[in-house]
Amino acid sequence: xxxxxxxxxxxxxxxxxxxxxxxxxxxxxxxxxxxxxxxxxxxxxxxxxxxxxxxxxxxxxxxxxxxxxxxxxxxxxxxxxxxxxxxxxxxxxxxxxxxxxxxxxxxxxxxxxxxxxxxxxxxxxxxxxxxxxxxxxxxxxxxxxxxxxxxxxxxxxxxxxxxxxxxxxxxxxxxxxxxxxxxxxxxxxxxxxxxxxxxxxxxxxxxxxxxxxxxxxxxxxxxxxxxxxxxxxxxx
Ligand SMILES: [Zn+2]
Numbered sequence: 047x048x049x050x051x052x053x054x055x056x057x058x059x060x061x062x063x064x065x066x067x068x069x070x071x072x073x074x075x076x077x078x079x080x081x082x083x084x085x086x087x088x089x090x091x092x093x094x095x096x097x098x099x100x101x102x103x104x105x106x107x108x109x110x111x112x113x114x115x116x117x118x119x120x121x122x123x124x125x126x127x128x129x130x131x132x133x134x135x136x137x138x139x140x141x142x143x144x145x146x147x148x149x150x151x152x153x154x155x156x157x158x159x160x161x162x163x164x165x166x167x168x169x170x171x172x173x174x175x176x177x178x179x180x181x182x183x184x185x186x187x188x189x190x191x192x193x194x195x196x197x198x199x200x201x202x203x204x205x206x207x208x209x210x211x212x213x214x215x216x217x218x219x220x221x222x223x224x225x226x227x228x229x230x231x232x233x234x235x236x237x238x239x240x241x242x243x244x245x246x247x248x249x250x251x252x253x254x255x256x257x258x259x260x261x262x263x264x265x266x267x268x269x270x271x272x273x274x275x276x277x278x279x280x281x282x
Contacts, residue, residue, distance in 0.1 A: 050267055051223045051277070054082040055159035055212065061148060061187040062163065063138065063179035065094040065116040065130075066241040071216035072161050073123060073234035074227025074260060075273050080124035081230065087155050089129040090116060091144065091183050096135035097244060105135075111243050119240040122233060127155075138179050140186040146201045148190035153205030160210050162187035164218035164276055180217065188213065192280035209282055214275040221274030224267030231260045231271040 058079055060068045068076060068088045080086045093109035113130060120128040131147050138144065152160070165184030169175050194200040196209040214223075227234065235256040239249055260271035267274070 048222045048224055048266065048274070050269070050272075051225055051275075054079050054084050055157070057085040057155065057157045058087070058159040058161060059152065059155050059157040060086070060088045060161040061091070061183060061190075062088070063091050063177070063183040064097060064135065065090050065112040066119070066238065066244050067163070067180070068161075069119055069123070069234060069237045069241070071163065072214070072273055072275075073119075073237050074230045074271065075161070075214070075225040075275075076125065077123045077230035077233040077237070078225065078227055080126070085126040085155075086123070087127040087129065087151075087157070088116075088120060088123075088125055089131065089148070089151055091131045091186075092133045092135045092138055092179055093130070094135055108243060112241070115241045115243060119237040122237040122240060136179060138182050140182050140189065144186050145190045145194055146204060148186060149195045149201045150204040152190060152195040152210065153208045156208045157210060159212045159214060160187065160191055161214040161216060161275075164215035164220075167217055167219045170219070176217070184215070196280070196282075210280060213278040213280065215278060216273070216275055218274065218276040220276050221263075221266075223275050223277045224263065224269070224272040225275065226264075226267065226269040226271070227260055227273050228264070228270040231257055234260070 094112040095105035095109040163184035198207040263272040
C-alpha cells in the first residue's frame with residue numbers, strides 16, 4: 047500500500063498549464079499545506095484562452111476572465127502567490143524559453159516541494175487522453191527542477207541555483223503517496239467553483255464529484271479524503 051505523506055513542506059510551487067489545473071489536480075493538498083503555514087505558490091503557463099467550446103467567445107476576453115478566476119481561487123486556497131507565464135493555450139512547447147522562465151521562478155521562490163503533472167500519464171481509460179499542454183508542462187517542470195534550477199551554469203542570469211527537495215506528480219497512473227485532504231476537500235471544491243467560465247454544471251454537482259473522487263482516493267489511503275501523487279526526490 048502506498049504511504050501517506052503527512053509532513054508539510056515549508057514552501058511549495060505548483061506548476062501547471064491552465065488556470066484551473068492546480069485546483070483540479072492538487073487543490074486539497076495546496077490548501078492543506080497553506081493552512082498549516084507553508085508558503086504555497088502556483089504558476090500557470092498558459093492563458094487558458096482556448097478553454098471554451100463556444101465559437102463566439104473571444105479568446106482574449108476569456109483569458110482576462112480566467113486570470114480573475116485564478117486570483118479568486120488563489121485566495122480561497124490561501125496561496126502566498128500566483129503567477130502566470132501567459133503562453134498561448136494549446137501551443138506551449140518545452141522550449142529553452144519556457145524552462146528559463148520556470149528556472150527563474152524556482153530560484154526566486156526557492157520551494158522545498160514542487161507539484162506538477164505526471165507527463166508520462168497519457169491514457170486515462172477509454173475516453174480521455176492527457177491534454178498536450180499537461181504533458182508538455184510536466185516535462186518542462188521536471189527539466190526545470192533538475193538539473194536546470196539546481197545547477198549554476200544553467201541560466202546563470204536567472205538567479206542563484208536552487209535544489210528542490212521533493213516533486214509531487216499529480217494526475218498519475220502510478221500514485222505511490224497520498225495526502226490526506228479530509229479537512230480541505232470543501233475548500234478544493236470552493237476554489238474550483240471560482241473557475242466559472244469552465245463550469246456548465248451546478249455547484250452541487252461539482253461539490254459531489256470532487257468529494258466522491260477524493261473519497262475514492264481516501265479509501266486507498268485509509269482516510270476520509272485524499273489526493274494521490276507519484277513522489278520523486280531529485281538526486282543532489
Ligand atoms: Zn488543463
